[in-house]
Amino acid sequence: MRHLDTGFSLRPVQAGTQLSLVIDDKPTRYHIKKPFLPFTKSAVVLAQPGTAPGDSADHAEDAASLVVVKIFDPRVLDDRIATKEKHHWTLAAEQRAAQDRAREDFQWDDSVLYEDEHDPSDAEGLVLRAAQWEQNFFALTMQCFDTERAAYERLRGLQGNAIPRLLGVGRWDVAPTTRAIQPPALIFEHIHGISLRDVDPGLLDPTLCASLVAAVDSFSTLGVCHADLNEGNILFSPPERPMRAVVIDFGCAMLKDGDVSEEEWNETVQFNADATWIRKILQMN
Known part of the structure; x- marks a missing residue:
């Protein structure tokens, strides 16, 4: 299926690449088998624990070890392209948004997105508006993560039956030079279905x-x-x-x-x- 152009490159999650997560403060590696496209609210991949495909000599064992990893990365959010004006991800906007969130007096209110647009000659105003949109996408993505995690906790008795088992909670271990955040991730039982x-x-x-x-x-x-x-x-x-x-x-x-x-x-x-x-x-x- 076609990849939605939100400013997110598929290169880090292509089949055959390595995915580094931190789970319970422990670095964990996965070998990506395939991405589930298109991404809409999160980047979802089929993966296998380990650093190389087929670490086990037993193919049935390899299949049984497969997991689904959902990375809640604001870059893939389809809300970026849901309006006439597209808001593709940029590192600069993400860095500015992260700096704003670090302030003690920071409070997010998405009503600022509906204020008049800045004049094209107002460079600082344009930077601020880009950061505000990034703040919005960050908030929406974290809401999806918090909601899904909480839903699985409430439905714990159905895990392994009517819903997949939630196997772990972690974060994507991305280089700080390339991102201002480390997106959270959920690891699920893979349903061969x-x-x-x-x-x-x-x-x-x-x-x-x-x-x-x-x-x-x-x-x-x-x-x-x-x-x-x-x-x-x-x-x-x-x-x-x-x-x-x-x-x-x-x-x-x-x-x-x-x-x-x-x-x-x-x-x-x-x-x-x-x-x-x-x-x-x-x-x-």
């Missing part, structure tokens, strides 16, 4: 579909609304004879905070309609 979009409907057992519906129905009782259910983020595994149904991608989820009343949460649940959508898209297949 096929999406609902591509699966043969004849392979789907009604009992399996019923278990998927029941799992999605339970999300809201655990304080989570997926809010982005579609045929692409429901997987069936293994592809040739599905025995497991899995929901992925919780970066756009809605979470029930402590100060949200039951009435307010029920309104959120009804509005996002996970229960309705899962039944609708299963019925379509």
Whole structure:
């Protein structure tokens, strides 16, 4: 699939390259098997622990060790190109945004993005506006990371069954000369499966579909609304004879905070309609 031009080069995450993460303060290397394109809210790759492909002589063991790494890098955010005026990533803007966040009095308010544009001759004003947009993309990306991580924690009892297992939390160990931040990352169990979009409907057992519906129905009782259910983020595994149904991608989820009343949460649940959508898209297949 086509890569979205947001200012992010695919070179660091191409198949065959090495990915360096820091997990629990320990450097960890992965060998990238392939990127899952297009990137929209995060850079997602299929990877194998180790520094070279096929470190094990056992191919089945190699396949079992595969993981999915989601790197929450503001550079890949598709919001950059969602408006008429594109906002491609630059190191200068990222550095300025990071410097601003380091101030003790820093508070981010995205309303500044709707103020009048600076005059083209106002060099400092243009630098400031670029940094403000970068601040916005940083905030959006960190929100996706925090949301997905929190959703998996709340749905811990479903990990390894209706959702993938969350295997680790870390950060991308990028050189400080090339970035002003080290993007956070989540490491997930790899699901060898096929999406609902591509699966043969004849392979789907009604009992399996019923278990998927029941799992999605339970999300809201655990304080989570997926809010982005579609045929692409429901997987069936293994592809040739599905025995497991899995929901992925919780970066756009809605979470029930402590100060949200039951009435307010029920309104959120009804509005996002996970229960309705899962039944609708299963019925379509």
